[in-house]
Structure formats: structure tokens, C-alpha cells
Amino acid sequence: MVNAIVNVPAQAKRGEVIEIRTLARHVMETGFRRTQLGELIPRDILTSFVCTYNGTEIFRAELYPAIAANPLLTFTTVATETGTIAFRWTGDKGFSVTETATITVT
Amino acid sequence: MSARLGGRVAGVACIFLSLAVTAEIPLAERRSGYEFMGRETRAMQDDDVVNPGMLWVLDGEALWSRRSGAADRSCADCHGDARASMKGVAARYPAFDAARGRPINLEQRINVCRADRQQAPPLAFESRELLALAAYVARQSRGLPVEVVIDERTKPFLDAGRATFFRRQGQLNLACTQCHDERWGKKLAGNPIPQAHPTGYPLYRLEWQGLGSLQRRLRNCFTGIRAEPYPYGAPESVDLELYLMWRARGMKVEAPAVRP
């Protein structure tokens, strides 16, 4: 099952600022909606997103119910070295998904 | 003299024909729902990297190669690379199914393959897996013109679908044509009324916060006019799908589209 799509340039020049786009599959149930019978649908959202570059954290986001379903997060980072960019989404009910991408920096 | 009489008869016949189709949008004036959306929603559809529908397309790609059922076969085992074999397929559905003697839509066709070729149980309508496969197949038709086949076998079903489109229904006593043929472009509850061409299905609807089929959207339409929605797979619903796709003939497939 595809849990996330990440878009990282395959190559970059050292020092170049690259854009990273991520799309995660998650319903982001706000906890404010009710069923037809009036019962509150419990909250089920992604709460945290962390991105590391060869192990060093470069971006972190705290997500709240106001983030739309199937969250898109776009941010930038400096291409410092060749390696692995890792992404981790965590959320309610013990949700945890990771994804990685490699980048070659010349 | 007889030529003039013939001409007059032909003229009268033309009037009758035109009365039947006055409400229909002239082919050249047809516009996709894409054109009625805001700039930001269009941007979501245009870029595969940010189009949430792609989550389902990629899922479908994985399911395509997954063996299933007593026959232990995958879609790929018969159809090979979907990018080649499925090109143009979604653009001609709903299509006539000889075994069932009536048109069936893409989701039903996938379940026919599952039953007949994979000996696997059908996937539930609107299930993640069925939508993923439908989205993956539909994606292979993107950019191609809608081309459902109307011949002596499918014509009665097209007519049934057209009759539904033109029939007043529900507590609001509205027919689809009144909004979507006669008042497209005007506003309803602050939003522009589109022409209702299903060129982008299955699509990601912001309202659903997820991907869904044309049948799901039609159910919303019926609920909207306070009419009883057809159950999934109902023949009346597929007839209406056939009519809508025929009405959109020649327009480009946009699947997976994004709509508000």
C-alpha cells in the first residue's frame, strides 16, 4: 500500500537549495465531525512529520486537525552531500510510516 | 414541386428533432468541470506530485501485479504492462458486456475479470482496492478522447440513461438537464454549476477528502435533489453513466481529476 509519495530531486549541486514535496495518505479525521446519529467520530490525525538528511533532522512539523486529508507538505533544504533523505510521519493510534529518497550531490 | 414538398417534410422533421435536443449543449460549447474550478484546485489536478488521486493510482499499480484468487493470477499475467494494454480502455466505458447483455462500467468490468479470470471474490464498490485499480486503469487513458460505443446493442441503454437525465425527480422535482444543460455557468449556493461531464473519474473530490467513483458522485446528485439514490451497481445508474459519457464524447479524459 502506498502510504506516501515523496518528491526529491535525484541530483543537485552542493549548496543548492532544493524543494522537497511530500504527500501522505491519511484521512486526518478531525474529531469534530459527527455521524448521522450524532455520535462524535474520534480524532485520528497525523500529529508529527520529521525529515532527516543523512541522520540529521532538517525539518519538523506538528500537524493539527486543520491540516487537510492526505497532507501535502512542501519545504526546502540545502543540498549538502550525497545520501539519504528520510521521512517519518507519526500520528494517533500509533500510526507510523517512513519513506526514504536518495540524492546525489556534486 | 416534389423536391419542395420533400424539403418541407424534411424541414418539419428537423424541427421535431431539434425540439428533442434543444436542451443539449452544442458540442463546441462543452467544457470540462476543470474550467469551472478555482486556480488552486486546477493546480492540484495538474501536478501528479501533489494530486492526491495519485496515491490511489500508485496503489493500483501495485495491485495490478498482485496475484489473486483460486487461479492465482494477477492482472499483469493476462494484460501485461497496463500502460500499453489499458490505453484507451477507460475512455470507452461503460461498454457492452455480451455475457450480461447490457453495458457495464469500469469497476464492474474489473470485478468480472476477478470472477471469471482470477476466480477471486469481487471487490466491494468504493473499496480502496477497487478504486485503486479503476484509478490506475483510468490514468492510462488520460488525454485521450471519451469514445463510448453506441450501436444497436447499447442504444436502448443510452436512451434509458438519457430519459433519467431529462426526468424530473425527487422532492425538489428537478431534472439533471435543468441545471447542467440549461443553467451551467450560473451559480448555485455561491458555486458555478458545471456541465456535469464525467471526464475525470474516478476522482479526488475535496468534499470527500478522498477518491471516489462516478456512481458515488451520482448518489450525491440524487441526494442533492432529495431523490432516492440508486444503490451501487444499479443498472439505472450505469445507464446514466453511459449517457453522461456519450454526452462527453470527444472530450479528453482527465483521470484522476480533482474536483471541489
Next chain:
Amino acid sequence: MTTRREFLVLAAASVGAAGTAQAQLDPNLAAQRKAAFEAAIRRVVGDAPVRPGKVKLDVPPLIDNGNSVPLSVAVESPMTAADHVKAIHVFTEKNPQPNVVSVQLGPRAGRARLATRIRLADTGNVIAIAQMSDGSFWSDSAEVVVTLSACLEEGLI
């Protein structure tokens, strides 16, 4: 003092701007949400003043559907070790919960930029607050008019 007054001016300005659009919410509910919005900002900012500037918040002035509103924030900053954006916080005043997203950045970001899609319950203001490495706070706010699609599903599938 000046800090509190500046804060209140900021909050009042955002409310004033929203007042020009139709207020759909029950006034008690609107008041509760506004109070929660101000409290959420205060939790992040404390007593420090929040100045308009340096931040550019991009949201469409009118959106098809409040379920998915594209939002992007860009902050002017050299993003060096000595001078960078530490965090960007986004809040909105009409949602049942005022926080939208908080991101932690640093010099490795290269640029202080963020794009995402948010949910807005009603026409109202969105505010983005940038927290700088020198402890200062800067902001930008914008109003979004939210319309909803016709023929709603109403919980049926």
C-alpha cells in the same frame, strides 16, 4: 504596555477584517473560538510583540471548498546560523481548534518556506507567525472566503 496593546491591535485588526465578510457562526461560538485563537498565539509568543512584516502568507481569497485550502508561507531571512527563522506557526480564528501547523526550521532549510493544504470551517482570517533566531516574532495574515460545493453528501456514501 506596548506589547499587550500591539497584540490586541493585531487581534482586533484581524477580527475587523473578518467583520466585513458574513459572520456565519453563532456569536457565542465565534467569541469562544476567537478567545482560543488568541490563547493559542499567546502560548507560542508569550509576552513578546508580534510585528506584521517579513512574512508572506499566500492563501486564495476565495476557495471552492474549505476542506482543502492551499496555503504557503515564505519568510524573508538569510537563513544563516546567526540569523534564521526557527519556526513558523499558522493559526486560524474560526476553526474549532485554532492551531493549524507548526514547523521547525533552521539554517539547513536554505529558505524559510512552507506549503500545505488546510481546512477552514468558515470565512475568516488565517495568520502565520515566524519565530526568528533572535527571539523576535513577525507575521502576516489574510482572509479567506469559504464557499461550499452544492449537492453535499451529508454523511451518506
